[in-house]
Amino acid sequence: MSAEVPKIVVEPPGPKARALLERDAKVISPSYVRFYPLVIERGEGCILWDVDGNAYIDFNSGLAVLSTGHRHPKVIEAIKKQCDKFLHYSNTDFYYEESVRLAEALCEITPGKFEKKVYFGNSGTEAVEAAIKLAKWHTRKHRFLAFIGAFHGRTLGSLSFTASKPVQRRYFYPMLPGVTHVPYPYCYRCPFKQEFPDCGYWCIDFIEEYVLKKYVPPEEVAAILFEPIQGEGGYVVPPDGYFQRLKKLADKYDILLIDDEVQSGMGRTGRWFAIEHWDVVPDVVCIAKGIASGMPIGATVARSELMDWVGGSHASTFGGNPVSCVAALATIEVIREEHLLENAARQGNYIMKRFREMQEQYPIIGDVRGKGLMIGVEFVKDPKTKEPAVEEAKEIMIRSWKRGVAVITCGICTLRIAPPLIITRELVDKGLDIIEQVIKEVVQEKAR
Ligand SMILES: Cc1ncc(COP(=O)(O)O)c(C=O)c1O
Numbered sequence: 001m002s003a004e005v006p007k008i009v010v011e012p013p014g015p016k017a018r019a020l021l022e023r024d025a026k027v028i029s030p031s032y033v034r035f036y037p038l039v040i041e042r043g044e045g046c047i048l049w050d051v052d053g054n055a056y057i058d059f060n061s062g063l064a065v066l067s068t069g070h071r072h073p074k075v076i077e078a079i080k081k082q083c084d085k086f087l088h089y090s091n092t093d094f095y096y097e098e099s100v101r102l103a104e105a106l107c108e109i110t111p112g113k114f115e116k117k118v119y120f121g122n123s124g125t126e127a128v129e130a131a132i133k134l135a136k137w138h139t140r141k142h143r144f145l146a147f148i149g150a151f152h153g154r155t156l157g158s159l160s161f162t163a164s165k166p167v168q169r170r171y172f173y174p175m176l177p178g179v180t181h182v183p184y185p186y187c188y189r190c191p192f193k194q195e196f197p198d199c200g201y202w203c204i205d206f207i208e209e210y211v212l213k214k215y216v217p218p219e220e221v222a223a224i225l226f227e228p229i230q231g232e233g234g235y236v237v238p239p240d241g242y243f244q245r246l247k248k249l250a251d252k253y254d255i256l257l258i259d260d261e262v263q264s265g266m267g268r269t270g271r272w273f274a275i276e277h278w279d280v281v282p283d284v285v286c287i288a289k290g291i292a293s294g295m296p297i298g299a300t301v302a303r304s305e306l307m308d309w310v311g312g313s314h315a316s317t318f319g320g321n322p323v324s325c326v327a328a329l330a331t332i333e334v335i336r337e338e339h340l341l342e343n344a345a346r347q348g349n350y351i352m353k354r355f356r357e358m359q360e361q362y363p364i365i366g367d368v369r370g371k372g373l374m375i376g377v378e379f380v381k382d383p384k385t386k387e388p389a390v391e392e393a394k395e396i397m398i399r400s401w402k403r404g405v406a407v408i409t410c411g412i413c414t415l416r417i418a419p420p421l422i423i424t425r426e427l428v429d430k431g432l433d434i435i436e437q438v439i440k441e442v443v444q445e446k447a448r
């Protein structure tokens with residue numbers, strides 16, 4: 001099948017897509033951010049088709065969700081079987097085995113060889129909300145540290161921690177009080193204008209010297225919430241050694257570490273969870289997106305002794321839906337059986353190598369960074385000034401899509417490469433050839 005893709009039979013958005021856009025504009029909330037007018041009809045593996053018959057290589061995975069690709073047969077089989085048993089019975093109020101089996105599996109694959117417990121919600125934001133409430137409940141403390149550039153969700157609790165674009169927060173103030181944001185280790189654009197490693201991890205010392213010792217009493221801080229790799233913020237990878245130091249700081253002041261793996265988890269970076277790249281064991285892990293290959297479910301996994309809240313303190317009617325649970329169990333099985341952690345690492349290294357080769361030819365590529373299949377390619381007008389090439393990044397995204405590669409941006413000017421974990425070398429090459437051609441054209445046109 002991959003011989004025929006990508007295949008553009010009509011310039012997108014085609015007539016059927018345009019008709020749908022008109023209906024959408026009348027009835028769907030305008031608060032959504034649509035990257036471009038791609039109207040999907042169906043998907044299979046790493047390919048998706050739009051309503052006008054165009055076939056695209058999926059370098060986006062439905063926002064890093066379709067970990068085993070579109071409609072993996074094992075995931076579909078598990079869903080169908082469960083549909084013949086029961087669709088829902090509120091795990092908040094009753095029991096079923098599907099959620100217990102999934103919780104057992106998640107306790108096994110999350111970092112830390114200690115006893116854990118799992119809370120189930122339906123989304124990433126709910127996984128984060130649960131972590132926030134749990135940290136408050138367990139510690140009886142009310143302050144938190146978070147990072148500038150972070151994205152943790154859009155409900156009011158998690159939104160209080162989200163800080164990647166003003167539009168996400170505008171007019172929603174006040175939010176949860178007590179959240180203090182500190183700079184994230186974004187070395188390519190160091191907020192302190194320093195160079196790694198000469199900086200000596202100043203951004204860690206800053207937290208202690210200028211935040212905890214000046215105005216945020218550390219004994220009032222329940223937890224630090226962080227993304228091991230910032231997602232929405234620009235696929236930003238902290239330098240080696242950063243998280244070990246953050247953990248040391250947290251331990252010194254008896255502060256919990258909440259690891260938001262909603263985007264980076266479930267194998268995307270070549271490990272089950274991205275924090276494993278730095279051998280740090282967090283107290284709480286938030287999971288969603290890729291966990292069930294497209295079915296909605298979120299999970300908050302915590303040390304057992306930490307999850308000491310009582311009946312009624314937190315729950316969700318749909319949380320841990322049995323159909324989503326079996327889809328997640330099948331996803332975990334497929335990741336193991338098809339060696340997808342290894343594939344993510346292998347293909348990811350190859351993709352980064354190819355972009356680094358392109359970088360030598362096209363100085364518009366300012367930075368290439370990532371782990372596994374969570375790769376950011378940041379575009380700049382000039383590699384010395386690092387002035388963000390916002391319009392160019394957008395143009396590269398749109399043109400890649402129009403040529404048959406569904407890829408999106410993040411941060412200010414970064415292309416995010418996040419294909420399903422099953423992606424093959426053949427599709428990677430096809431997709432990258434198109435993106436390279438587009439970069440070349442955009443660079444040439446801007447030079448005119
Ligand atoms: C790191 C991270 N946390 C939380 C969320 C929120 O997840 P959801 O959109 O499922 O609520 C996202 C979504 O992009 C995310 O990337």
